[in-house]
Amino acid sequence: MTDSLTIRRPDDWHVHLRDGAMLEAVVGHTARQFARAIVMPNLSPPVTTVAAAEAYRDRIVAALPGEADFTPLMTCYLTNNTDPEEVRRGFEAGVFTACKLYPAGATTNSDSGVTDIGNIRDVLETMAEIGMVLCVHGEVTHADIDIFDREAVFIERVLAPLLNDLPQLKVVFEHLTSEEGVQFVESAGANVAATITPQHLHINRNAMLVGGMRPHAYCLPVAKREKHRLALRRAATSGSAKFFLGTDSAPHAREAKESACGCAGIFNAPFALESYLAVFEEENAIDAFEGFASEHGPAFYGLPLNEGRVTLERADCDVPEAVEADDTQLVPFHAGETLRWRFVA
Ligand SMILES: NC(=O)N[C@@H](CC(=O)O)C(=O)O
Numbered sequence: 001m002t003d004s005l006t007i008r009r010p011d012d013w014h015v016h017l018r019d020g021a022m023l024e025a026v027v028g029h030t031a032r033q034f035a036r037a038i039v040m041p042n043l044s045p046p047v048t049t050v051a052a053a054e055a056y057r058d059r060i061v062a063a064l065p066g067e068a069d070f071t072p073l074m075t076c077y078l079t080n081n082t083d084p085e086e087v088r089r090g091f092e093a094g095v096f097t098a099c100k101l102y103p104a105g106a107t108t109n110s111d112s113g114v115t116d117i118g119n120i121r122d123v124l125e126t127m128a129e130i131g132m133v134l135c136v137h138g139e140v141t142h143a144d145i146d147i148f149d150r151e152a153v154f155i156e157r158v159l160a161p162l163l164n165d166l167p168q169l170k171v172v173f174e175h176l177t178s179e180e181g182v183q184f185v186e187s188a189g190a191n192v193a194a195t196i197t198p199q200h201l202h203i204n205r206n207a208m209l210v211g212g213m214r215p216h217a218y219c220l221p222v223a224k225r226e227k228h229r230l231a232l233r234r235a236a237t238s239g240s241a242k243f244f245l246g247t248d249s250a251p252h253a254r255e256a257k258e259s260a261c262g263c264a265g266i267f268n269a270p271f272a273l274e275s276y277l278a279v280f281e282e283e284n285a286i287d288a289f290e291g292f293a294s295e296h297g298p299a300f301y302g303l304p305l306n307e308g309r310v311t312l313e314r315a316d317c318d319v320p321e322a323v324e325a326d327d328t329q330l331v332p333f334h335a336g337e338t339l340r341w342r343f344v345a
């Protein structure tokens, strides 16, 4: 049994850092474990222009703890009115790393999202032409679709037709949650990949609903049946370069989660690597961890690998019940549990 594991420094290919006091409270957790992160643009108002992304990037850098060595990679929030030339300009200037597609109404701050993919056809054509990654929240939002089927129906109705139409478009299927999603990504071309969160590897929908409603296990896309969790574990630990780390760490104040209409999102940044590594160990796939955490993401995005290293040691890691954040608390994923690996540095 190995007692410590040193790997190339990883990146987080999907994170919500928020803004203002919440940004101050959470950014250090991500910067401690990751060299870079794809920062989601679902602020209010959303990050839809080059200028807004530059200003947000500056606020993130200003909020970093002094010792941090961390690069935020910015994304452009697509709306029905996104100008393809703004996207091109931001990408060529190195401000936008990717664009993010939120189907309108699908998740937190997605009200300005795209109501019909046909509305952004010109933007998607430009992205395919310049080799820019499209990150997608892959859920349809029609009232007649069961929430547990939203991802599978998105593949059928939106993603498969989109890739038929623009077969060279680079797509990251964000926070994959279903067996159908795994199969779709595996059978698609090399231009299609997916991020997988720690929570979707650890929990199925029982975690939300058995023994009482547990708002801290609620995120979108919602955790599904056990067979889906097992498919995700197989994909993440398979060694396939199509799957990589994206925490979807999504902090919401405790009172906004513990509410009659609780917000969607799990705050997993403080113990993200420990959480993922527990899964790789349980699956006897520690050898595949570095690829998933540190290599597949940069390869897909066409970015250099990080030069630094991080070490985790086999030791009890007690996850606190809450993390203080300004005038509220954040309840981290695994709150009150003991994880088997501990991030050292
Ligand atoms: N994942 C979530 O449940 N919530 C995210 C939004 C998202 O990634 O869909 C958030 O911003 O809170």
Ligand SMILES: [Zn+2]
Pocket (backbone or CB within 6 Å): 107, 137, 174, 175, 220, 221
């Ligand atoms: Zn999402």
Ligand SMILES: [Zn+2]
Pocket (backbone or CB within 6 Å): 014, 015, 016, 040, 248, 249, 250
């Ligand atoms: Zn997210």
